[in-house]
Amino acid sequence: MNKPLLSARNLHKVFKSPGGKQTVAIDQVDLDLYTGEVVALIGESGSGKTTLGRALLRLISLDQGQVQFLDQDLLALKGSELRQARRQFQMIFQNQQANLHPRLSVAEMMDESLVLHHPEQSAAERQSMMNTLLDQVGLSNHHDRYLASLSGGEQRRVGLARILATSPKLVVADEPTSGLDAAIKLQTIELLKTLKGESLTYLLISHDLGLVRRIADRVLVMLRGRIIEEISIQDLGMIKHHPYTQKLLEASNLGKKTDIEHTQYKNASIEDVRGHSIGCHYCSLCPLLANTPELKDLCYSQRPTLTQQVACFSLSKERELV
């Protein structure tokens, strides 16, 4: 395969609260993003998706790890080099209002971005580029509007137009459809798809498996800061998944119903995953252990790593045999 656009190795991030409590947000994550693909990052709230997305874009410092973006060591960039590089990777924030300044009009914000990222342009060139971009996101008559008078969908689209002004290579979209009603959600998805073109890469952070289904090429499942499964979109819901993934899929009616009889697993809600200090995070709820009791010691004492695209001793063994 060709060289990845972004490649991250062995990322770690621990949040320390003032009480001395430590929360592992990112735990030994390896990640490759290739040019032009849409990778979805799914998982429950608090599983570290947003933190990972932000850390990849240097918005949160990492405790450990390497990130290569094109040929640059992203974590070593400083000051103006970093700001130069930021032009190539942009973020759509989960909170749609976060993409805009509350005291600037749409035109002022667009102009500001264009001045920043295309300083060589004249005022007239910027004006025409602004019109083109706003047309592209379907907001051609919203130049004088402020944040407070835009609807949620419009706010997101202004954010998108702003991001497109930088002509990025990678966009991390954090819940791009949260808080939107069904019709506008569909519009936004279509917009994301149209804007994607050939060379834009998305890292899509989402709860919304419907959205993931529509535009993603590859799905990464995150649990307690770890990536526990990697699924290509054709396989989603078609193969035997990690029990946690299965649970997520069932929750959104995408996975086929399993014949799992394990009561603890059946009654567990997704939030029940407590995360054990050693061993597999899911070991106490795992229905697979019923069939493979010989793995019990292993599952309770060692944390599985991603092999055969799944972080589960029992499943990776099974897949290896096939």
Add this chain to the structure above:
Amino acid sequence: MTGQSTGQSTRQSTWYSTWYSTWHSAWKEQPLSFKLSSIIVVLVLCFGVINPFISYDPVLDVELSRRDLAPSWEYWMGTDGQGRSVALRLFKGIEAFFFPGLIAGLFAAFVGGVLGALCGYFGGWIGRSLSAVLELIDTLPRMVFLVLICTIFPPSILLISIISSVLFIPSIATIIRRKVEALGAEDYILAHVAHGFHPLKIISYHILWLQCRALLTRQMIFVFSYVLFIETALSYLGDYGVQEPYPSWGNMVAQSRISAVAWPWALPALAIIITIAALLAFGDGIARREEEVKR
């Protein structure tokens, strides 16, 4: 501009058009108190600016034969105990506080704003120790400290204005620091970082100019009115302020307080009260207008 007929190509908003629209709609929507106070503030501003170009001679012209004259067409605020025109002295008295107040206000707002923004944005031990020093200055009783300074150093209005602006820097810096800390936790400031803006641009433009200018304007006007107050108070007390025969609103009141007639002391006293009240109301009005959600 670009030949596109969408009708928005003239939308190139500049700082002056923004300010004009701010002022225009402020005027239409603001309550009567704001309209009255802004008239007074504009009058004081105009008088203050033309003041240095006008000679002192008629103000200092003592003529005992026309002492304590009642207001008339010739002396329309009457004359004081030494036959000098009260109106002229009142007008010339603006000079005593105008430029010192302006300098103090601008200096306090600028330094306080910058310090507060730096403390709030970067935090860390530098921010914490800086705010500790500022809080220490803030505990000084302002008036007592100023009188103390005046007894130690040769008193001048420039010294008084600089010391009073320094005394206000901590409170301004604290207000701005809180605001910046609150904004720093907001996602949209992080989004501006992610977009690639220079941190200095984010602090100075996106935070200070766009979000704190109302606060800073109000604080600046407050410092100006404080300098007015402190100047008149010191001049009234006599030793440290403007000395006779040069006029200040404070020494005008002091000079005429035993006068047989009311106007030589009542009019400057009234001027002090009205001007300070107008300044504060004006500052509030501007800030209220600026803090409204933009639509």
